[in-house]
Each structure stands twice: as C-alpha cells, then as structure tokens.
Amino acid sequence: MLRRILGSHPLGLVFAAPYLIFIGVVFAYPIVFAVWMSFHDYFFAAPGAVVDRPFVGFDNYVTVLSDPDVWRSFGNVGIFLVINVPLTVALSMLLATALDRVARAKTFFRVAYYVPYVTASVAVVAVWLFLFSGNGLVNNILGPLAPDPSWLINSALAMPTIALFVTWKGLGFYILLYLAALQNVPRELYESVSMDGGGRIRQFFSVTVPSVRPATLLVVLLATITGANLFTEPYLLTGGGGPNGASTSPVLLIYQRGIEQGNPDIAAAIGVILIIFVLIIAALQRRLVGGEDR
Amino acid sequence: MKRALGSSAAMYVVLSLGALAFLFPFYYMVIGSLQTTVDPSPSGAFPDPGNLTLDNYGAINARIDLLQGLANSGIFTGGVILGTVVFGVLAGYALAVLHWRGRSATFSLVLLVQVIPFQLLMIPLYVMIARDYGLADSYAGMILPFFINSTAVIIFRQYFLQLPKELFDAARIDGAGELRLLWNVALPLVRPALLTVVLLTFIGPWNEFLWPFLITKEASMQPLAVSLANFLSNIAASTANPFGATLAGAVVLAAPAVALFLVFQRYFTSNDLGSGVKG
Numbered sequence: 001m002l003r004r005i006l007g008s009h010p011l012g013l014v015f016a017a018p019y020l021i022f023i024g025v026v027f028a029y030p031i032v033f034a035v036w037m038s039f040h041d042y043f044f045a046a047p048g049a050v051v052d053r054p055f056v057g058f059d060n061y062v063t064v065l066s067d068p069d070v071w072r073s074f075g076n077v078g079i080f081l082v083i084n085v086p087l088t089v090a091l092s093m094l095l096a097t098a099l100d101r102v103a104r105a106k107t108f109f110r111v112a113y114y115v116p117y118v119t120a121s122v123a124v125v126a127v128w129l130f131l132f133s134g135n136g137l138v139n140n141i142l143g144p145l146a147p148d149p150s151w152l153i154n155s156a157l158a159m160p161t162i163a164l165f166v167t168w169k170g171l172g173f174y175i176l177l178y179l180a181a182l183q184n185v186p187r188e189l190y191e192s193v194s195m196d197g198g199g200r201i202r203q204f205f206s207v208t209v210p211s212v213r214p215a216t217l218l219v220v221l222l223a224t225i226t227g228a229n230l231f232t233e234p235y236l237l238t239g240g241g242g243p244n245g246a247s248t249s250p251v252l253l254i255y256q257r258g259i260e261q262g263n264p265d266i267a268a269a270i271g272v273i274l275i276i277f278v279l280i281i282a283a284l285q286r287r288l289v290g291g292e293d294r
Numbered sequence: 295m296k297r298a299l300g301s302s303a304a305m306y307v308v309l310s311l312g313a314l315a316f317l318f319p320f321y322y323m324v325i326g327s328l329q330t331t332v333d334p335s336p337s338g339a340f341p342d343p344g345n346l347t348l349d350n351y352g353a354i355n356a357r358i359d360l361l362q363g364l365a366n367s368g369i370f371t372g373g374v375i376l377g378t379v380v381f382g383v384l385a386g387y388a389l390a391v392l393h394w395r396g397r398s399a400t401f402s403l404v405l406l407v408q409v410i411p412f413q414l415l416m417i418p419l420y421v422m423i424a425r426d427y428g429l430a431d432s433y434a435g436m437i438l439p440f441f442i443n444s445t446a447v448i449i450f451r452q453y454f455l456q457l458p459k460e461l462f463d464a465a466r467i468d469g470a471g472e473l474r475l476l477w478n479v480a481l482p483l484v485r486p487a488l489l490t491v492v493l494l495t496f497i498g499p500w501n502e503f504l505w506p507f508l509i510t511k512e513a514s515m516q517p518l519a520v521s522l523a524n525f526l527s528n529i530a531a532s533t534a535n536p537f538g539a540t541l542a543g544a545v546v547l548a549a550p551a552v553a554l555f556l557v558f559q560r561y562f563t564s565n566d567l568g569s570g571v572k573g
Contacts, residue, residue: 011472012394019385020400022442027407030418037418044425095312098305111559112313115320118555120501122519123544126526127319130326130334130537137322140335168315200301221409229413232503236523251413251504258417259508267417275414 034268042265060269070270073241073248074277076159077227080249081281083163085223089216092171096178097208117172125236128165152238155246162233162247170226174219181215182208220285228278231255250274323548327351327541350538351546357533358525360546363518367500367547370436370517374499375492377441382491385442386450387476391462401451407444413504415439424509431512440499446491453487454480489561493554500551518547 045051132151139146151161189207230249241248258267330347429435510516522543
C-alpha cells in the first residue's frame with residue numbers, strides 16, 4: 001500500500017532529500033524572495049529589527065527602466081554577445097575538428113586549450129591587464145598601430161577586449177563539448193563526401209557543421225548565460241565598469257545598486273529583468289540555430 | 295595521399311598557433327613574476343638572467359597573507375567538494391538505481407537548476423546569508439550556496455545508470471541494504487566518476503570571485519582570489535613593482551588548480567563533461 005504511493009524504493013526520497021532541501025534554500029526561495037523584493041520598498045536593516053517594507057507595485061521597475069545606465073549595461077551585453085558567441089562557436093568548432101583529426105601530440109594540445117579554463121579569472125585577468133595596458137606588450141608590438149587611448153580605457157574597445165578575454169578563457173570548455181559531439185559523427189559521412197571529391201573544407205561544412213548542431217545550440221546557450229553573468233572581468237579589467245560605463249554589465253550594476261548603494265529592491269528588479277532577457281534571447285537562439293529538440 | 299599530408303600539416307599549424315595563444319599569457323605570468331623591473335617590450339618576454347628575482351613573491355606576501363589566503367581557498371573548496379561528493383552520490387544513486395515517487399520530477403529539477411545563472415540570485419542570497427543568518431565572514435556562509443552541485447548529481451547518475459541492474463538485484467536478494475549496496479558495490483565501480491567530480495568541483499570554488507568577495511570583508515577570511523583582486527584594484531599602485539607583485543600572486547593562485555589538472559587531466563574527459571551539461 002505504502003509502496004504504491006511512494007514507489008518500490010521510498011528510501012530514494014531520503015537519499016535525494018538533502019539535494020531537494022538545498023535547491024529549496026539556495027534556488028527556489030531566493031528566486032521568490034527576489035521577485036517579492038522587487039515589488040516592495042526593501043532596504044537593509046539591522047537583523048531582527050521590525051521595519052515596514054511597503055508594497056510599491058512597479059515603482060522599482062519604473063526606476064530601473066528609466067535609468068540610462070541600465071540600458072547601457074544591457075547594450076554592453078549585446079556587444080559582448082555579438083563578439084563572443086560567433087567567435088566561440090567558430091573557434092571551438094575549428095579547433096575541436098583539428099584536434100579530432102590529428103594523431104600526434106593530442107594530449108599536449110588538449111591540455112594547452114583547457115589551462116585557461118581551469119585557471120581562476122582573477123589570476124589571468126592580472127596578466128591581461130598588463131598585456132593590454134597603455135605601455136603593455138601588445139601595444140609595444142603594435143607600435144604606431146596601437147589604439148589611443150589604450151584598449152581597456154578606450155570606450156569603444158573596452159567591451160570588445162573583455163569579450164575577447166572571456167572567449168579565450170572559456171574556449172577550452174567548448175572545445176571539449178564539440179569533441180564529445182564529434183565522436184558521434186559517423187565516419188562514413190566523411191568518406192562519402194571524399195568519394196565525391198570533396199576536400200577537408202567541404203567535409204567540414206557539409207558534414208561536421210550540420211552534425212554537431214545540437215552541440216552548437218548548447219554552446220550558444222551557455223555562452224549567452226556566461227554573458228548574462230559577466231561581473232569579474234569588467235570589475236577588474238576596467239576598474240568597475242570604466243570608461244563612462246562602457247563596460248558595465250547588468251550584474252556589475254546589480255552589485256553597485258544593491259550592495260554599494262544599498263538599494264537591494266532596485267537590484268532585485270534588475271535581476272528579474274535580466275532573467276526575462278536571458279529567456280527571450282535563449283528562445284530566439286533556439287529558433288535561429290534550429291537543431292533537433294532534445 | 296599528398297593532399298592528406300598537406301591538410302594534416304595545416305591542422306598542426308592551426309593547433310600550434312592556438313596553443314601559443316593559449317599558453318603565452320601563462321608563460322608571461324611566470325616570467326613577469328620573476329622580473330626585478332618591468333620590461334614590457336617584446337624582449338621582456340625572454341628572460342634576462344640578470345633581471346630575475348624572487349622578491350616579488352616576498353612583496354606580495356607582505357601585503358596579502360598568501361598562506362592564509364591559500365588556506366581560506368582550501369577550506370572553502372574542501373567544504374564544497376565534501377558536500378558535493380557526499381550528497382551528489384546519494385542523489386545520483388537515488389535517481390539512477392532506486393524507484394520512488396517524484397524521481398522524474400526531481401531529475402527535471404536538476405536539469406532546470408543548471409540553467410539558472412547563480413549571479414541573479416546574489417542579492418536575495420546576500421540578504422539571507424549575510425544579513426538574516428549573520429554568516430558574513432564565515433566559511434559556512436561562503437560554502438552554503440555551492441554546497442551541492444547539480445552537475446555532479448548528473449554525472450553520478452550517469453555513471454550509476456551504466457552499472458548492470460543484475461548486480462543490485464543479486465545483492466538485494468542476499469539481504470544487503472541500500473546504503474551497503476551503495477557503499478560496497480556501486481561506489482567502488484564508479485571511482486573514475488569520483489575523480490572527475492572532485493576535479494570539476496575543485497575548479498568552481500577555487501576560482502570563484504563574486505560570492506566570497508560579497509560576503510567577506512575581513513582580510514583574514516578572504517580566499518586568495520578575493521585578496522588578490524583587492525590588491526589589484528586598490529593597493530597594487532603603491533608597490534615598488536606592482537606588475538611583478540601582482541603576477542607573483544597570480545602564479546600562487548593559478549598553480550594549485552593547474553597542477554591538479556595536469557596530474558589528473560586524463561579524468562577530465564569530453565564524455566563526462568558532455569553528459570554533465572547535456573543531461
């Protein structure tokens with residue numbers, strides 16, 4: 001009787017219980033809390049203090065949507081995505097295909113590509129900061145071709161430089177995803193193209209690219225989520241979102257409005273808008289990239 | 295045949311150029327951390343023995359306590375790994391081997407949680423953990439949001455699913471309880487999964503910046519990534535050789551993760567990661 005209600009191994013629920021409680025405490029409750037906060041006049045108070053936090057309807061959203069900094073930060077993510085996503089897809093697909101084909105030094109190349117991915121952003125940010133500073137190595141090599149003002153303090157180049165950094169940093173992970181996808185591509189497909197006289201490049205475009213479409217969809221989605229999460233890089237590379245907010249990201253703004261300026265209700269509203277933004281972009285990409293339903 | 299040779303040479307050229315772009319910043323990090331004076335010219339990329347020193351490591355250690363930072367990073371990471379492995383194994387086993395009501399709903403939940411960006415939860419989590427529970431500047435507060443990792447649950451489930459059902463049935467007929475089955479039969483068979491999960495989990499908290507940055511204000515509680523970032527944005531300018539000192543700190547922060555990865559890289563395979571994110 002009990003078995004019919006709980007299944008043949010009710011113990012499973014006990015085993016999964018810590019995970020379910022964790023999800024409740026760290027994901028479900030905070031999401032509900034954030035939405036609630038965004039509709040109230042919420043401010044920080046001493047623990048235990050009884051304070052009135054009145055319902056204010058869409059006031060916080062009105063404040064957020066009439067703030068040019070917010071629009072700018074979403075525009076910056078747009079710039080980020082336009083550079084990061086195509087570059088990530090193209091480079092990781094190309095490098096994974098090359099890695100899949102070669103026989104020698106495979107481990108060396110694999111390891112080389114994953115090293116930035118496993119290293120802390122803060123550590124590699126430090127190197128990039130010096131490579132791309134005004135008198136850094138990159139400008140020394142470029143000589144008169146170096147941009148003025150330099151990369152990270154140039155309002156047109158700050159965000160593209162961040163996008164380049166994030167692409168470089170995360171590429172190893174995406175190469176790994178494509179390598180997994182390539183293992184499922186039937187070898188006969190390549191053979192039939194080469195029978196028809198198609199070279200490696202033909203093979204790449206008529207077999208590899210369409211075969212790994214589900215992986216591409218996943219890569220695009222994950223890269224978008226990374227863009228929506230952008231914080232460490234603009235915070236550290238451009239000193240808190242620097243030149244005139246040209247590299248401020250929504251999460252950086254959430255931090256500044258919520259923690260630095262003490263308006264968690266405004267910050268929560270930005271967060272809710274950001275979630276909606278991610279969902280819309282994800283739905284659009286799904287249509288655009290196509291790919292089978294998983 | 296000739297064309298095949300030519301195109302495989304092209305592959306190596308592409309891969310080598312890529313590898314150079316990936317590894318050069320690390321090489322530059324190490325070289326820079328050893329230079330007495332900054333040499334940002336191209337020749338500075340090649341070490342001049344007269345310009346090499348370990349002083350930068352001393353300089354950064356005088357400003358931020360590297361050992362304390364490493365210890366904090368270690369405790370934070372260790373706590374996350376412990377929670378992830380223990381509760382991830384239990385949940386993964388329950389999802390793969392046991393039949394109970396709510397199993398498929400729970401698995402959908404695991405997949406759903408994967409796509410929720412953690413940063414979006416940071417304000418409510420900050421209010422709860424730092425303000426309401428008073429866990430700011432504590433290891434518990436640092437660890438809590440990462441305590442169980444959904445990717446790990448998925449990886450463990452995947453591995454447990456691959457074990458033959460007969461194995462479990464036979465042991466159950468012999469009267470073994472589920473905990474014993476898990477501990478004595480299932481776990482020893484999925485040892486590679488354990489290593490993969492430990493490796494994957496290690497990267498997260500060791501490299502995490504935003505969350506510990508939010509909730510640790512006391513320097514003695516900060517993981518190394520946080521204290522190095524504070525050094526970078528606030529105090530580096532007042533150091534004699536800020537370039538060398540910062541890079542020395544970066545080397546200390548990067549080294550443990552890179553070393554661990556180099557030693558165990560063969561457990562870091564595309565299939566595990568693929569299944570981890572694909573479900």
